[in-house]
Amino acid sequence: MAEMKHLMTAEQVDRALDRLYEAVVEALPAEGRVAVVGIRTRGETLARRIVERLAADEPDRTVKLGVLDITFYRDDLSRRRGAPLVRATEIDFDLDDAWVLLVDDVLMTGRSIRAALDALHDFGRPKLIRLAVLIDRGGRELPIAADIVGKAADVPHGQRLQVRLEENDGEEGVYTQDGREEEA
């Protein structure tokens, strides 16, 4: 295993999330239904934090939290071997005409986001979808861009990027590692 290098410390992650949150608040519509949908696993964690903070800052506003498992929508399904456990998608509200913020931890090829957009449309026809990511690492393979980015960093294709969050990994931080890249 190649050595893991710190790309962002806990404090840097914290600051990036603050910037991301401020931008989300700025982008929120004045009225209408709002939903924040996170892509499993770490996008879910970030979406949950955004919704919890919004609830504290703006108690009058109702913001729904959704969780998306995009496994069934991936374009590389037939290339994989074996099937890890798929978790349920949790969107128990109507997306028709809603303002939707899609949240993921890392944006790279754009394929996950393509899959997530397809999945979202099976739940209704949102009025608008915005994309927020903690890190945009470059390397796009589809014409997809994030509206809100916590940190932009050019990470070479061959490197692995790992976002670690307290709820999932017991610590906050972003690491890079030489070797096989992960689809993001």
Add this chain to the structure above:
Amino acid sequence: MAKKASTHRMAAKKKPKARKSQAAASPGEVTGEEGFVWTRKDLLGLDELSPQEVVHMLDTAQSFEEVSTRSIKKVPALRGKVVALMFFEDSTRTRMSFELAASRLSADTLLFTAKGSSVSKGETTLDTVKNIEAMGVDVFVMRHGESGAPHMVARQVTGSVVNAGDGAHEHPTQALLDIYTMRQRLGHLAGLKVAIVGDIAHSRVARSNILGLRKLGAEVVVVGPRTLVPQAITAMGCEISHSLDDVLGEVDVINMLRIQFERFGGGLFPSLREYHQIYGMNGERLARCRKDVLIMHPGPINRGVELTSEVADGPNSCILQQVTNGLAIRMAVLYLVTQSQGDRRE
């Protein structure tokens, strides 16, 4: 909108980690392991599955349950795949359940029934399957009157084979949906005591249920007349009782098997009326059971034979829930086996 200075940071809070498996923890309960990967291209029976594989199947089905609640009840997981439903023996609900499961996964389906087909012209099972495979089929869902037929076919084709019932051998998806329903209703499987009542000797449902339940730590007692319960069944790790009345008070689940008139020419019990009197579930017997006992039946029901309408339609019955869950189980099965075809195809 008015923007206020944020008073809360988005810093992390300590939270308990998500449970590995959605089932409630109970002593001896088998739960899904983090990072477990399903790698079988076929589902032929529960016999060859590990406890971990059975739980993986149940947990995957739990995720698929949500798909059927969406406004668009479809996911593209099997887009472009072809599922052939090969029914060498009649079936309505299993076939429809598999057909709907395949279409919810966006697969195309082909239906083959033995009646009026090449089988009546003398073609062998293997030739029939090979011919259909030559059209480009990815999954064969197969029901056959001969025990072991799907296993024989699985060795000869590159596509996946799913056993939808073979002779008196196994019916894995029925057992999986039964076990799934028990876990859903009762919260756990380890330590449960399950009675399977009826024609054990001819029942593939009973065999698959015993195999699956034993793997997950449940106890099984099979109940029926001596002519329908082979003594050797104890080798599968279950008990035998010839009196339903004796076990009523001590079981959590009663799974009533259908009396299959078509499988034997009578003579194994004197009359349906006598069978019902001794082995049928009625309101009076239900009153002697545990209050939350689960009454199951794989269908189709012979009302007034295995159970009365009072029991079949009562609050302890989960017969229709079994049918609903069958869809999620079959979606999970079709999804998992197709994800594991790589090693044979490339």
